[in-house]
Amino acid sequence: MKWQKEFVVNGRKYIFDGMSVSIITDEISTLRQNLSYKVPNSQRSSTLKTLCLVLNNSCNLCCKYCFANNGMYNKPNEFMTFETAKKSIDFLIKTVREYKKEKITISFFGGEPLLSFKLIENCVSYIESFKNINCKYMITTNGTLLTPEIVQYFQKYNFDTMISIDGNKKLHDYCRKFNSGCGSYDKVVRGINLFNKKDILNARVTISNHNSEIHTYIEDILELGIKRITFAVDYNISSYSFNLYIKSLKKLIDKYYDDIMQGKYYEITNFSNIIISLALHQRKLTFCNAGISYLTVSADGKYYMCPRFVGNNDFAFFDVEESDKAKGKMEAFKKNLLNNPGERNLKCKNCVYVFICGGMCYHHAIASGKNIFENVPRECYQRMVMFEGIIKMICKIPVKNRRKLLLFYITLWNSVKGGIDYV
Ligand code: SF4
Ligand code: SF4
Known part of the structure; x- marks a missing residue:
């Protein structure tokens, strides 16, 4: 296995070292030398620390690509x-x-979690009553039910608030409609504008057949005052749209570079995850932390790895009533994942990016009819394009701009209670 990959950027040779997750050059040995002392320790936890609560199986939208079948997880209207x-x-x-x-x-997750706002308040009050427990709150919402009172509440507790927004008005309205058939863009923007602290917002873009060219509309999202954007590709995207997306991804990386060089800073979490791994030489053993430090509880009280598995009995760990069995089941799962590298597919095992990537998303593998450790070639390809693009971009950015970029991230993350950690 070759653990190094050579890049030539602006006529200069750079080497990405996959083992140490670092860029080796003659003059800039690492990002860490300059920056790591200011970067919060984002080493992933190897024990449970995050619970995702699926508060309901109900939603007021009917988005074209919804993985949960309009938020119902095939068990409609359960709260x-x-x-x-x-x-x-x-x-x-x-x-x-x-x-x-x-x-x-x-x-807090759904369906649409704001349909259960009272439950959110009850959970927060209950958690806040514990001494010596420091809880960070997150929510993923479609943003249409935000009111001044709810926004005030989120700002009070510094909720890390992820709002789904699929581009500009035309694209978003096409992808994310109310059951009546009307687009939801205006309601979402009205909700976003209620926030004084926009730093706690994260715009979640789902890239599908209708909005595959993200570089063409990212500016529209930034213009709403949002500084953090996360995107994910719909598994069912057509080959034609996927190819458009790949071209767009390369243009997005070019735009990100140009903006950094002009002193315009914002976070695209898909990119910052890679940049932080390079800064800290973090070796990821898994793509996400589902099933290890992160579990999901469905509305009917079953534990799963992540919301995508809700309703799939093969992946239900245990019931809320039998949490005494939990430890053993989680330990067995973790052992299989972390201590048994033989389970990981050959392509990942031989990949120079394996420690910056972590391997495939378990759910994507299952949804593609494969076993949990198998590789999904198209998803893998888009990640490689991203790794290569971001590594080359980092090589091009002068050290002082890199420092500014990382300081920008850190300031942004500090606005959320407990900082940011991505699962
Ligand atoms: S998913 Fe693809 S990019 Fe990631 S480690 Fe596996 S082979 Fe490499
Ligand atoms: S990466 Fe995949 S397995 Fe992990 S949390 Fe996301 S959907 Fe679930």
């Missing part, structure tokens, strides 16, 4: 009770205390 939420929170707190830790993250 989590406070009793279930409380048992899950107790389980999380008991577990972190066993490891003598006090930091937890609760992520």
